[in-house]
Amino acid sequence: MSTTKVTLAKALNMGLRKAMEDDPKVLIMGEDVGKLGGVFRITDGLQKDFGEDRVIDSPLAESGIVGTAVGMALRGYRPVVEIQFDGFVYPAYDQIVCQVAKMRFRSQGKSRLPMVIRIPYGGGIGAVEHHSESPEAQFAHTPGLKVVTCSNPVDGYWMIQQAIAHDDPVIFLEPKRQYHADKADLDESATPDPLFASRLVRQGSDATVLAYGPTVKTALKAAEAASGEGTSLEVIDLRTLSPLDMAPVYDSVRRTGRCVVVHEAHVNLGLGAEIAARVTEECFYSLEAPVLRVGGFDTPYPPSRIEEEWLPDLDRLLDAVDRSLQF
Amino acid sequence: MSTTKVTLAKALNMGLRKAMEDDPKVLIMGEDVGKLGGVFRITDGLQKDFGEDRVIDSPLAESGIVGTAVGMALRGYRPVVEIQFDGFVYPAYDQIVCQVAKMRFRSQGKSRLPMVIRIPYGGGIGAVEHHSESPEAQFAHTPGLKVVTCSNPVDGYWMIQQAIAHDDPVIFLEPKRQYHADKADLDESATPDPLFASRLVRQGSDATVLAYGPTVKTALKAAEAASGEGTSLEVIDLRTLSPLDMAPVYDSVRRTGRCVVVHEAHVNLGLGAEIAARVTEECFYSLEAPVLRVGGFDTPYPPSRIEEEWLPDLDRLLDAVDRSLQF
Amino acid sequence: MSDASGFGPDLVEVFGPSQQDGGPELVQLLTPEGERVHHPDFDHDFTADQLRGFHRDMVLTRRIDTEATALQRHGELGIWAQLLGQEAAQIGAGRALRPQDYVFPTYREHGVAWCRGVDPLQLLGLFRGVDQGSWDPAENNFGLYTIVIGAQVLHATGYAMGMQRDGVVGTGDPDRDAAVIAHFGDGASSQGDVNEGFIFAASYNAPVVFFCQNNQWAISEPIERQSRIPLYQRALGFGFPGVRVDGNDVLATYAVTKAALQRARDGQGPTFVEAYTYRMGAHTTTDDPTRYRLSDDLEHWKLKDPIARLEVYLRRNGLVDDAYFADLKAEADELGHHLREGCKALPDPSPLSVFDHVYTEITDELAGQRDTYAAYLESFETEGAHR
């Protein structure tokens, strides 16, 4: 078992490369994915090694990218589309929710649409407008799409491959702030967890914290800080946002009696809303406090100088945990 | 006080006419809104009376319609955009969530964007794909937009005028199934309720049913049926989906201890999720059952021959009420 | 560039608005009077069998349309998108295809579907509301109908890019080389997606024919709202050829589409074909065109009927006889019978079927919803009506 230390960016790059090696039908499409390797360099070196026919630099049009990817998927390819930043997925929104999401259903299973739409998402990188959005709820609300997100390099490596190998369209959200944040040991010969499964990442007994993507790290730090004060937090990395893998969540909440969800997306109608509704329905008699939600405020994403205040952080998460404990 | 009996379609037409008479800056834009009067005839006769410059037939491009409306609003007009059907709003989604929703915020209040986007929504009219969607959650999740919906002719008449007079962009959802369903007495000299307020439409004591748009009628019928069986349901017509007007809801739930939300949109991450989360947080100690949700299933909208099964109806709503009562 | 402004003469004037007769650029091989004319670029020899074939296709396609319209009137269909008047455009295009080519239709391509061998009964499902297209796109290389205007044009372009990657373009092998045809309307030409399709196709030189039936109307919006110059010229700005063909002339439409497809198969890239035609019926059975267009217009176009002109030609040249017409009528009647009986027999889907095919395998989440719903439905069956 040999491991390498990799960042999330590198792990995704390796995962994409592996997927392309494993299956000649896998294509990469997007703006600047070729020579430049994408603005985040996630596709670095792939065009050089797999050629312009498999790593396709596109005109500047997101609907065009996704729409042509639909056609390629119908022809038997497995396109992996890169959307340059979260805020630029919206020109492709129609193709995604009306075409990508529905193709299998409307054809009664005759047409399949294996296709991955990679979206670097979330804030915290000091960017200008439209570069720090968290659009997951809108996709998770759309039947026919699957939505997953990785929080660390090892998941990045495996999940991107699993998403590409999966036969349904997958919205693959990459927490861009984590791209180069930390390195982790990657063992390429390991057996990965299933794609559509949440994961308990820290055991605890006083309250359950649910996080995903960029907030998993925050949640783990919060748990560490809380343990110093005698509060034991259980942390679950949701990983899959649609479908949600709720069984482990229910188990946990039945034990802890308290639940806090944290995400960067706006609180109003964010994933936290759905989770709160489900947890309350399933664990009604176990809950000692309502499910509390910590997230981006219900305002547009702010100028970057105050994004760290706007984004949910360790303190705001712990504040919610306190409120939950005091309920 | 003279009243006229009008359908929702007629009331909206009258409301639009009134708004155009009251303010020469009000424009109507959309596909087929001119001679045809829109496919639902909501703008019937307006081009004839106000001219082609104020009732603007557009090329077939929703992003173009909304995008040019943004420009007209910046020039000082108050465009009222008609999207022909719910499922066709998505090509304009980028303009709506990135431009319309954010213009005021990003200009720190210097640019205002008074603009109404009318969307006939919901199912039950036997239409083909993409003609029966309920996209409200996606807009309500977007800060900067306001989202309202009318459930009856009188509200239609007033709310459309209020939305047009309002200085923020408003997504105005019209339950298309109700356009010609019922007539109501309209008194044009009455004083309307405020736009951003929910309304108690039936008092009751055993459980609170929250509905809006097309499901208000269902909820009222259900309450009638339930009362025959000795169950007293309180029904609230939400009317405003963003912002939500929750105070009356909390009042009600504190009294009844039970709450069921019903909408046509998919349950997963639908408005019901947000409402459940908020109600649980605010009324935690009053709730005798979790907030239950009844809505469209988490599948694409089905072929019309089974839409009535797919859509939440009186029986499914009462079933949820029963489950709530038995909790 | 010679007038005062420096921008050249007013283009709108030069090109003129769309003329009712299609203008001088119109490629025609058969006049409305049924006269065979020749064209320097797109001439073509047709066998008698071919000509009769076109006629038969058009007559049967019109019959499908008439039957479906009647079925809608009788409440058997929720709505129907009529193709009356557009038979030549569709049959011409449809017959120009090879089996290995692939079609991305709108919601009105009943004639093309016919050419691809899709059972017309299957077209009714969507309009009846029992399904959203029940044919297997892979079986006849005929995609599902697309309602969202223009979306399929990008799919077509991507599919063509896939063909390039499969090495089935420009090999010179007629059984192998393939192309895609993307159908859309004049209204659709205003959608961003359609223009992006042009851009991608040009950029990658994709083997796709953009086949636009300019039937002069997008519901109530006349073509002038979408373009102030002849639509086929749109292509020039994207760097590929455009041609306007008489869409009521099945021979010309066939010849032009065939050449355009061959260009694509040969690796010469995209072509825009504007089939200049007229929507003689309503937009759909729920539309009322008297609200927005003059009956004069319709009368004018009736004189250009695509079937009538070919019939005149066939009769005048002795290519058909009474037996031909009798056979055709019998065939049409049988088809009508098939549609009427078949339509009424189309089974409603089960309410539980909505949970199928949302995903490759149903998710636990959705299975839960299905099971709860199934139990709920069962409760009615066992207890009778809930209330």
Added chain:
Amino acid sequence: MSDASGFGPDLVEVFGPSQQDGGPELVQLLTPEGERVHHPDFDHDFTADQLRGFHRDMVLTRRIDTEATALQRHGELGIWAQLLGQEAAQIGAGRALRPQDYVFPTYREHGVAWCRGVDPLQLLGLFRGVDQGSWDPAENNFGLYTIVIGAQVLHATGYAMGMQRDGVVGTGDPDRDAAVIAHFGDGASSQGDVNEGFIFAASYNAPVVFFCQNNQWAISEPIERQSRIPLYQRALGFGFPGVRVDGNDVLATYAVTKAALQRARDGQGPTFVEAYTYRMGAHTTTDDPTRYRLSDDLEHWKLKDPIARLEVYLRRNGLVDDAYFADLKAEADELGHHLREGCKALPDPSPLSVFDHVYTEITDELAGQRDTYAAYLESFETEGAHR
């Protein structure tokens, strides 16, 4: 229409790919060598003051760019979108405007902003992350920067439609007649929104000039990915004129834009102006163009520097002297100082300011969020750090 296929000669060959020198269609009034040339359609007489004005504008605009780039390097800006090499295109366009005209910029229109009288310090806010544009668009008729590629082109078209309704088009009154200019890049020309902008503008004959700075690159994508023919020809397919001007020639850009704007103001509708130029810097300060383009290219374009050529002309014709350059340098230094000091002094917004201006009046819902957050922030101040 004369070759075998019937679709005419291969358009790609005819038009050729984009040539480095802009091709024969390029409108030029001042060569890279600083020689004044004439053009049959777009000739113009310039006063010495005008010429010096252009030069001053370009020098100061470049200084803004240099200072901002340095500020980014020093960590005072998060990012900066450089305009190096595009000064002539922007000043030429900016100076062609009248006060009543309205500008819809991208994120790179620093030179146009300068012409409109926007304090360049205000441009830095967005890139520093303290705001999203702090100037009042209504004050100088200069809209906020737009990041989402192409979105503003539709706004521009709609704004122009508003002008039509206000009766400020084609009245013949020079102080009244107005037009809109929509800025965008070569990459943007592929977006659906931009093409829909063309369609709406053509359909309504809106008074808008589509001003495209073809700087040859959209980040790493070369212009060939977006169009295989010269970009200005895109307009022809939509039925309005397009012209390619040397975007490194401020005189030609001025003359062509002025004429296009006048056309619009006169009610003759939209024009497409392709300012053929080159992005000499990186896409933004975070980009590394060595990954995707040859330094040769850059060297070639350096010879066409927009400022150098005008300087040669001014000197050669004795229109400037040492005092002029000394003054200009002093002015530039002062501007640099203003930017450096001003930038560092730009206050961070208060975290609570995010709740302002989401709506005209804060909603109860949002006020609740704000108050809770304010109380939370206060708890830190009173109790010290939360933990």
